[in-house]
Amino acid sequence: MALPARSPESADKWEVQLRKGSLELAVLAAHWNGPLYGLEIMRHLVDEADLIVPEGTIYPLLNRLRNDGLLSSEWVEATGGHPRKYYHLTTAGRRRVTAMARFWKDFSNSLDHLLAPLKKGNRS
Amino acid sequence: MIISPTAQRRIDDYLTEFAARLRPLSVDQKRDIVDEIRSHILEIAATGRGYINQASADAALAGLGSASDLAMGYDDFSTPACWVEESEPPARFQPWRSTFRKARRRATVAVVILATFLAYLAAGILAFSSLTKPFQAHRIGLWKIGADDFSLHLGLANSAAAPAGHEILGWSIIPLGLIGATILVSFAIRIDLRLLRLFRQSRIHLVA
Numbered sequence: 001m002a003l004p005a006r007s008p009e010s011a012d013k014w015e016v017q018l019r020k021g022s023l024e025l026a027v028l029a030a031h032w033n034g035p036l037y038g039l040e041i042m043r044h045l046v047d048e049a050d051l052i053v054p055e056g057t058i059y060p061l062l063n064r065l066r067n068d069g070l071l072s073s074e075w076v077e078a079t080g081g082h083p084r085k086y087y088h089l090t091t092a093g094r095r096r097v098t099a100m101a102r103f104w105k106d107f108s109n110s111l112d113h114l115l116a117p118l119k120k121g122n123r124s
Numbered sequence: 125m126i127i128s129p130t131a132q133r134r135i136d137d138y139l140t141e142f143a144a145r146l147r148p149l150s151v152d153q154k155r156d157i158v159d160e161i162r163s164h165i166l167e168i169a170a171t172g173r174g175y176i177n178q179a180s181a182d183a184a185l186a187g188l189g190s191a192s193d194l195a196m197g198y199d200d201f202s203t204p205a206c207w208v209e210e211s212e213p214p215a216r217f218q219p220w221r222s223t224f225r226k227a228r229r230r231a232t233v234a235v236v237i238l239a240t241f242l243a244y245l246a247a248g249i250l251a252f253s254s255l256t257k258p259f260q261a262h263r264i265g266l267w268k269i270g271a272d273d274f275s276l277h278l279g280l281a282n283s284a285a286a287p288a289g290h291e292i293l294g295w296s297i298i299p300l301g302l303i304g305a306t307i308l309v310s311f312a313i314r315i316d317l318r319l320l321r322l323f324r325q326s327r328i329h330l331v332a
Binding site: 037038039054055056057059060063075082083084086 | 125156157159160161162163164166167169187188189193194197283
């Protein structure tokens with residue numbers, strides 16, 4: 001999903017910033033149901049949230065989340081012959097993503113309230 | 125999985141450059157990161173084929189971006205600079221590492237404070253010498269005492285008479301002393317203001 005083609009450049013930048021800001025939440029939330037490896041995470045984000053994460057971004061982010069203790073990792077031998085590094089949420093990661101999700105929900109509710117007049121204006 | 129020699133060379137060159145540009149890390153950490161990127165490249169390059177040729181290897185590498193940009197991405201996501209404490213401690217907290225980091229920060233702050241104190245002190249001595257020289261010309265100055273070049277005496281002489289040896293600066297101690305004092309005070313104030321700004325912006329705890 002992207003903004004209309006006639007949007008000014010600043011609107012595109014805002015959209016990029018918004019996606020960047022929610023990336024950590026998205027990556028942590030993707031692990032809620034079980035371990036994933038890098039490519040799986042990227043595909044999951046595209047399938048579930050239409051969120052395209054550049055390959056050069058996802059791995060440094062995963063490394064940082066692991067260093068912060070929110071994810072842990074382990075190498076697993078894959079059928080293709082090369083091992084894959086799987087990540088799963090730690091206890092701290094579960095607490096963190098729960099808190100972030102709660103904040104996101106409250107924030108989006110507040111924003112929805114603010115945006116309500118715009119929706120009424122569009123209908124009329 | 126079959127990899128063509130050209131593709132293998134391309135991948136190895138990319139990973140070698142990537143590893144070289146990663147910020148200083150332990151051997152294990154670097155190997156872990158590089159292995160993960162290698163695993164990604166191999167999987168992307170072999171998708172739908174079961175073998176990797178030069179074209180598929182190049183496509184996989186292009187998706188990652190340049191090796192230097194990728195390595196820089198690990199810097200961007202690195203832990204904060206030493207002046208700023210991390211917002212939350214990691215779950216697998218290693219007390220010895222955190223203690224060492226805090227001790228190093230406090231030692232650095234202590235050294236900086238000491239350096240600025242010494243700068244203020246030296247500026248005070250220079251300013252005092254400069255301002256009192258007109259009133260105590262024979263007692264205020266910079267003397268070379270003895271044959272050893274390092275035997276210098278700055279400031280008030282102990283007795284009413286000038287000390288043995290010869291005065292080096294004479295009346296030029298006034299402008300030189302004032303200029304030196306100004307430079308030292310400016311330097312010290314800049315350092316202190318920066319320290320104060322960092323202290324306010326970060327969560328440095330100077331007291332245990």
